[in-house]
Amino acid sequence: MIRVEGLTKDYGARRAISNLNFEAKQGEIVGFLGPNGAGKTTTMRILTGYMPPTDGSALVAGFDVVDESLEVRKRVGYLPETVPLYTDMTAYDYLKFMADLRQIPDSSERADEALEMVGMESRANSFISSLSKGMRQRIGLAQALIHRPEVLILDEPTIGLDPGQVVEVRKLIREIGKERTVLLSTHILSEAQQICDRVLIINKGKIVAEDTPENLQSRLVGSERVALRVRGESDGLSKIITKVKGVQSVHSAPDGSIEFQFAPGQDVRPEVAKAVVNAGYDLLELRPVGMSLEEIFLELTREDNRRK
Amino acid sequence: MRNIWTIARREYNHFFTSPIAYVVAFAILLIVGAIFALVILDASNNAFSGFGSTAPSISAVVWWFNFMIILSTPALTMRLISEEHRMGTVELLLTAPVRDWELVIGKWLGGFLFMLTIIAVTLIYPFILNSLETPGIDQGQMMSAYLGLILLSAALLGLGVGISSLFNNQIAAFFATLAVFIFLTWIVSFISQIAPGGKDLFSYLSMNTHFDSLNSGTINLTDIVYFLSLTALGLFTGATAVEVRRWS
């Protein structure tokens, strides 16, 4: 569980985050999205007890991050953005050291277990200095998981991983998120879409939107969008679709398909399909295209910038 | 307590993979060994030419040992905390359930145990000396001198850890530490010799005064208190610096 109230942090005269309020429940994966310098890392550093906030309070796993910092730190697994590792140690020794610091009785088994979780058991005895960036990222993740923490805070966990590993790590996070609380930051919006139950969009130290990825989409778009593809030339198709009742707008997409929009709840897809087929086209595909989180994100942060 | 031990053990093991630590150990053992050989040579010459047959004192050896420890400790302590800041690994330590002072004491203990290991190795020199000379060496003086070396190491490592926590750069930490050591030994001693007043104060502040006293074979509580206070001061500085840097 994470509960943040009025969290504010100043670095000297610069305000990095101001008056943040949000919550993450047990069994929930919350994504922290925002451009560079938005304050994601700063927030995470406060939640993990690395540094105290200038103002406001935060409760993590039921303990206050300032007054009961040690209790919080016992219950949090943290992957810092910079993935700090002792490069002079082997992967196994490093994980065992981290497990010992957390006073886990069976630290050797846990180190092995954590290596296995991130698929690094074959490199247990390699020095960390000899591992690739993605492998180091995985060791960092293993370190965050080693004590089976109640709350997991991951600062850009999949950055630098190969596609296969990205899928693996996302699966792992989903798995962990079933029972624990996960807060992760990312720039990859499709990632937030895939693994997060809820997304917080933060810009310039303020939360500008907070919702499920789906709701964010429909809230912002206000209409649904569908792409349609036919065999061969699609000349004249736009005109036919435009005539269908309920269709709000039509335009051709760069990939040769035609996109049309309609108000949510008034699904006109059957009518459009009939019209297209009746006009003699071979209908190949009818596919919903949500407004991507990328677009939502740009939209939100642009609005916010304009207001200033 | 277990955290202190976990951190100390990692540091101690790290020294055995670090070229700097080997250079330091080698330099100390070589210089101390060379002085020791000279002392023996001198003693046997004296015995030969009939100038008394008293056992040679190891105080000259120990004095050089002290000198080498002062010069080389900064190389052992410079990276202890500064490197954690530079590499960012401090973020791991400060978000682990470890108290700031446990971290600092753990770092100190790792270095102290390494220095104790070097000191333990040099014990073979007095043993050799003992087996060469019939009256043997003055055991009491030797114990007192080694106590002095141990206390001196504790204090220097404490100060070194404290200074290392103030820097992100280990070279900066090295020179700052060396400067403080030279000040506390030779400069303060020099001031006590030339100062018109406050001779006692400066003489008390000088590490040399306390070390020389132990090296000459007298164990005074004031000397022990002096070194332990410096150790505590260094560790306190370190813990405070770690804490303060969290807030900045």
Ligand SMILES: Nc1ncnc2c1ncn2[C@@H]1O[C@H](COP(=O)(O)OP(=O)(O)OP(=O)(O)O)[C@@H](O)[C@H]1O
């Ligand atoms: N140690 C620091 N000292 C001073 N200012 C800092 C420090 N760390 C971060 N800042 C400032 O605080 C603001 C927020 O930074 P933060 O690192 O939290 O952003 P972020 O959302 O994690 O960005 P990114 O996506 O690039 O990782 C930025 O303006 C940054 O310059």
Ligand SMILES: [Mg+2]
């Ligand atoms: Mg960041």
